[in-house]
Amino acid sequence: MKHIVVIAPGLSREKENLVTNFIKSAGYEWWHWGSESWLVVAPDSADVADLKNRIRDLLSQGQVLVLRVEIPQGGGRWASFGPKTWGEWLRANWK
Numbered sequence: 001m002k003h004i005v006v007i008a009p010g011l012s013r014e015k016e017n018l019v020t021n022f023i024k025s026a027g028y029e030w031w032h033w034g035s036e037s038w039l040v041v042a043p044d045s046a047d048v049a050d051l052k053n054r055i056r057d058l059l060s061q062g063q064v065l066v067l068r069v070e071i072p073q074g075g076g077r078w079a080s081f082g083p084k085t086w087g088e089w090l091r092a093n094w095k
Contacts, residue, residue, distance in 0.1 A: 003094060004040040004048060006055065007065040011036065018058045029093050033086060041093050071095060 008019060016035060023030045029041035042051070052066040071094065078094060080086045 002042045002044055002046050002048075003069045003071050004042055004046070004051065005065075005067045005069055006038040006040060006051070007036060007067075008055065008059065009036050009063055011059070011062060015059055015062070019055055022055065022058055031086075031089050031093070033082070039090075039094065 006019070006023075008015075011019070016032075019038065020030070020032055023032075023038060023040055026042070028046075031039040040051075048066045048068050052064055055064050055066070078090055080090065
């Protein structure tokens with residue numbers, strides 16, 4: 001599995017929903033608790049350039065950054081301050 005961070009600053013709520021719905025419809029695991037960013041778990045076959053292009057096409061304007069994150073063996077290193085569900089999702093998916 002690939003761990004991907006998507007950042008798209010300055011989107012309206014409508015545009016954020018377009019990105020979220022695209023990620024959902026692709027069947028990826030995802031986390032989007034804050035505006036402008038998504039954590040995504042995608043199959044190894046997913047390509048970050050293709051993902052960026054597909055999101056860019058949805059938005060028709062603006063900026064998008066798509067980063068693949070390598071998770072070290074034994075699990076990722078992260079910390080959160082927020083709802084318990086944040087940590088639960090990260091423990092279950094960001095490993």
